[in-house]
Amino acid sequence: MRIKLTSIMVDDQEKALRFYTSVFGFVKKHEIPVGEFKWLTVVAPGRNDLELSLEPNVNPAAKAFQEAMFRQAIPLAAFEVDDIDAEVRRLKAAGVAFTTDVTRMGPVTIAVCSDTCGNLIQLYQPVAIQVG
Amino acid sequence: MQAASAFQRLCRAGDLLRAARDRPVSIREAAAAAGMSPFHFIRRFRALFGETPHQFLIRARLDRAKRLLASSDRSVTDVCLEVGFTSLGSFSDQFARRVGMAPSVYRRQARARHADRPRGARDACAAPGCLTLMGIAFATFEKRERPVAGRLRRS
Numbered sequence: 001m002r003i004k005l006t007s008i009m010v011d012d013q014e015k016a017l018r019f020y021t022s023v024f025g026f027v028k029k030h031e032i033p034v035g036e037f038k039w040l041t042v043v044a045p046g047r048n049d050l051e052l053s054l055e056p057n058v059n060p061a062a063k064a065f066q067e068a069m070f071r072q073a074i075p076l077a078a079f080e081v082d083d084i085d086a087e088v089r090r091l092k093a094a095g096v097a098f099t100t101d102v103t104r105m106g107p108v109t110i111a112v113c114s115d116t117c118g119n120l121i122q123l124y125q126p127v128a129i130q131v132g
Numbered sequence: 133m134q135a136a137s138a139f140q141r142l143c144r145a146g147d148l149l150r151a152a153r154d155r156p157v158s159i160r161e162a163a164a165a166a167g168m169s170p171f172h173f174i175r176r177f178r179a180l181f182g183e184t185p186h187q188f189l190i191r192a193r194l195d196r197a198k199r200l201l202a203s204s205d206r207s208v209t210d211v212c213l214e215v216g217f218t219s220l221g222s223f224s225d226q227f228a229r230r231v232g233m234a235p236s237v238y239r240r241q242a243r244a245r246h247a248d249r250p251r252g253a254r255d256a257c258a259a260p261g262c263l264t265l266m267g268i269a270f271a272t273f274e275k276r277e278r279p280v281a282g283r284l285r286r287s
Contacts, residue, residue: 007263012191015182032269035245036231036238039269053263058195071143097179099139116182 004050005041008077009057009066010117013040016054019116023094024079026052052077057118066118073099075112075122084109084125141166142180145173149189152216159185193217194230201235202242208235 010016017040020026026042029051037058041051057063069076081087088102088111099120100112108124115121145166148157162185163173177185193215200211209220212235217223227235 005263012182019182030269032273034265034269034272035241037265039265053266055263055265058198060199071140073139095179097176114180114182116180118181 005053006050006077007053007055008115008119009062010054010115010119011057011066012117013038013054013056016040016115016117017042020052020054023091023096024115054117070118070120073112073120075120077119078122078124081123081125084111084123087111087123088113138166138168138176139180141168142173142177145177145185146181146188149185150192152189156216156218157189190226191230194227197223197227197235198231198238198242201239208239211235 017028017031020042021028025045027045028041029043029048030039030041032039037056040054042054043049043051055062057066066076084102088098091113092098096116097114098111099114100110102109102111104127107127109127110122110124112120112122145162148162148165159170159174163170166173166177168176174184177188181188183191197211197215200206200214201208204211206214208224212220212223215223217226224234227233227238231238233241
């Protein structure tokens, strides 16, 4: 058993594809129409081994959950970055709204931003551990 | 960075816009609820939700209209008024522009897709749950690609 696919709910798949590719910098992997929706996934550049599905949040139960988590400022996904300061600077310059600025939290440094599709996303950079 | 209180106030303004069915909520009113000037409000709202307050309001109304069309027998005019539009022309125009078809066509297609489901389950199944799209998507994709593959093999 492997973890190869995970998902996040989005309020509009077109808007999500634009944000996740042109702002976050992911790459579209699948875009297959299914009625009024799509099977839509993205991957990190150069990393074809783990897909993120951008799922329509039209199910009322999913929507209620997503809105409640957003209102409580709870992130629904976390993406690792190599240089969180540079990444946050880049995203802010692109107009991304942050609810938590770069903050050291024990062994990781985090920041939280809106994906503009109904979710807060936590960016994190593991702190390099000095051995010896 | 959005201060926590500004974030909460923008969320409240979003709730106000979502709930605005019986009477129109002006941008000035929503901005006041967020404690911001209209200009500042629109800019920060867009950064958080990815669309202007007006676009957000229209999408919320159309999402609700889609659910009502798929799951109830109410007329298109009834649905239009219920979700907060005052003109059927404007509703049909916005619906066609954003959903890609007329409300009546959307209803027909949604019902055809879910004809075998009990009425009570239509609302939920008009809205796919997480990952249910994957199987349908790949099955459709395979069906579409198979004849092409067959032709290629034969030639």
